[in-house]
Amino acid sequence: MMKVSIITVTYNSVQTLKRTIESVFAQKNVDWEHIIVDGASTDGTVNLIQSYEKEYKGRLKWVSAQDRGIYDAINKGLSMAEGDVVGILNSDDFYKYDWSLSRLVAPFQDETIDAVYADVEYVRASDIDTCIRYYSSAIFSPALMRLGFIPAHPTFYMRRKLIQKIGPYNIEYRIAADFEFLLRALYIHRIKTCYIPESLIVMRVGGVSTSGIKSHKIIMKEHLKACKAHGIYTNMVILSLRYVYKIIEVLYTQLRLKNKRKRC
Numbered sequence: 001m002m003k004v005s006i007i008t009v010t011y012n013s014v015q016t017l018k019r020t021i022e023s024v025f026a027q028k029n030v031d032w033e034h035i036i037v038d039g040a041s042t043d044g045t046v047n048l049i050q051s052y053e054k055e056y057k058g059r060l061k062w063v064s065a066q067d068r069g070i071y072d073a074i075n076k077g078l079s080m081a082e083g084d085v086v087g088i089l090n091s092d093d094f095y096k097y098d099w100s101l102s103r104l105v106a107p108f109q110d111e112t113i114d115a116v117y118a119d120v121e122y123v124r125a126s127d128i129d130t131c132i133r134y135y136s137s138a139i140f141s142p143a144l145m146r147l148g149f150i151p152a153h154p155t156f157y158m159r160r161k162l163i164q165k166i167g168p169y170n171i172e173y174r175i176a177a178d179f180e181f182l183l184r185a186l187y188i189h190r191i192k193t194c195y196i197p198e199s200l201i202v203m204r205v206g207g208v209s210t211s212g213i214k215s216h217k218i219i220m221k222e223h224l225k226a227c228k229a230h231g232i233y234t235n236m237v238i239l240s241l242r243y244v245y246k247i248i249e250v251l252y253t254q255l256r257l258k259n260k261r262k263r264c
Helices: 017-025 045-056 070-080 100-109 142-147 160-166 177-188 213-229 236-263
Strands: 003-010 031-038 060-064 085-088 093-095 115-124 127-135 157-159 193-204
Touching: 003 017, 003 070, 003 100, 017 031, 017 045, 017 093, 031 045, 031 070, 045 060, 060 070, 070 085, 070 177, 085 100, 085 160, 100 115, 100 157, 100 193, 127 193, 127 236, 142 177, 142 236, 157 160, 160 177, 177 213, 213 236
Parallel strands: 003 031, 003 085, 031 060, 115 193
Antiparallel strands: 085 157, 093 193, 115 127, 115 157
């Protein structure tokens, strides 16, 4: 059976990590290992990890030490991974269903498939059962990366041998290292992907990439930097078009939610 390495990066995540861990435990019909890379938390996160060690029955690897940020921690996790396929499930995220992981892994039975991605739902920390934004990866194509589009990163699972070929996350990027990594994988190397038209991961808002205007300014600058580094033409106007789409996406989600409440 194909083995999957799930990498979870944590820092003072005691309030959310339990839900992440339990969603991993719930996954059926998949051979997985869970790699937790903690950034020397001081809030009880380490104690929480330790409390689950016996339940993992040897399928947990974890480390707690200072790092240079989220993407440095992800790279540590990649160096520890032994699975055929690797995915990132951060401490604000959790699998929506007990079959989410098996659905993400199934396309890899086709040896020509290099990576998969799906849709993700955003929720508030205070109400994880209500979707406030549905991020669909359906429209994605590598050409749209000039506009800053990427498939939903929390749903992106890739063969580990190709990650080793393409290289780790570039920690020079504070927020958009995921964009730069996917730019290399999808635009430069043109790896073969499979889109799964389902919502499989739930993500709490408020993380480093969803935390206000300041973070979005940094993202914009880093998208420009990444495209320039790889010889891909774009500019601020082109990249700004993505935010028009995001507004429409949020409004559509809210409309669906409102109509659902009316029918109840």
